[in-house]
Amino acid sequence: MFKVKKQLFKERLSKNLHKEFGVQVVFKETDLSITENVLSTSNWINENYNVSILVNNAGIGGTKKFEDTTxxxxxxxxxxxxxxxxxxxxxxxxNLKKQSKAYILNVSSLAALSPIGYKTVYPASKAFVHSFSRGLYQELKDTNVFVSVVNPGAMATNPEVSKRIEQQGILGKLTLLDPDKVARKCIKRVLKRDTVIVVNPLSWLLLHILPIWIRLPLMTNAIKREVQ
Structure with missing residues (x-):
């Protein structure tokens, strides 16, 4: 029943987007944490569509003691x-290189700018996304494909997530972002060829200014409140 409701919701959303913006909308649900699904989805896209913008937005995190993870x-x-x-x-x-102009937008995180206790693997994975994006931008800068990366803070995607982030205290509240506003700004900036997109300047500045011996315990203590 739950899967049926999700399917109906996506169909309604697709129709509403088509009605409001006059664009064709196609959705395909798959688990991208399985390599075979990534490759089959890529093949399906390449066989059926011309791609001018790729947004790598799928991601997952979590807050746990490393020894308690699986x-x-x-x-x-x-x-x-x-x-x-x-x-x-x-x-x-x-596929992107076949178009007259093409863009890649990779979604990293402010967590990419610092290691964080009780998250451990997540910041490391987002540091990869940031580094990968910057390197790929340099590699493709003389082609038709422009590469951007955005490092947003925590996003209020639903009430449960918002409540959990607010438990981090003042740091969590300051960095909590509206997903709609972030999405609009990202699309606007990538089309203006901004290779590193900053959506929370205060947090970005603090993470660059604060030395690691201050930044690491500060962020870890904020995240630790989630575990407790």
Whole structure:
């Protein structure tokens, strides 16, 4: 029943987007933490569509003591945040290069700018996304494909997530962002060829200014409140 409701919701959303913006909308549900699904989805896209914009937005995190995590927990973060982002980009790049202008937007995180206790694997995976994006931008800068990366803070995607982030205290509240506003700004900036997109300047500045011996315990203590 739950799957049927999700399917109906996506169909209604697709129709509403078509009605409001006059664009064709197609959705395909799959688990990108499985490599075979990433490759089959890439093949399906390449066989049926011309791609001018690729947004690698799929990602997963979590807050746990590292010793209490499972192999599945660790593997899923790496597979989705690192492997899926890399493989989707690799498999769709020939398609993107066929267009007159094309863009890749990779969604990293402010967590990419600092290690964080009780998250451990997640910041490392997002640091990969940031580094990967910057390197790929340099590699493709003389082609028709422009590469951007955005490092947003925590996003208020639903009430449960918002409540959990607010438990981090003042740091969590300051960095909590509206997903709609972030999405609009990202699309606007990538089309203006901004290779590093900043949506929370205050947090970005603090993470660059604060030395690691202050930044690491500060962020870890904020995140620790979630575990407690």
């Amino acid at each position: 192999v599945t927990y660790i593997e899923k973060i790496i597979q989705l945040n690192v492997v899926a982002t890399s493989l989707l980009t690799h498999q769709l790049l020939p």
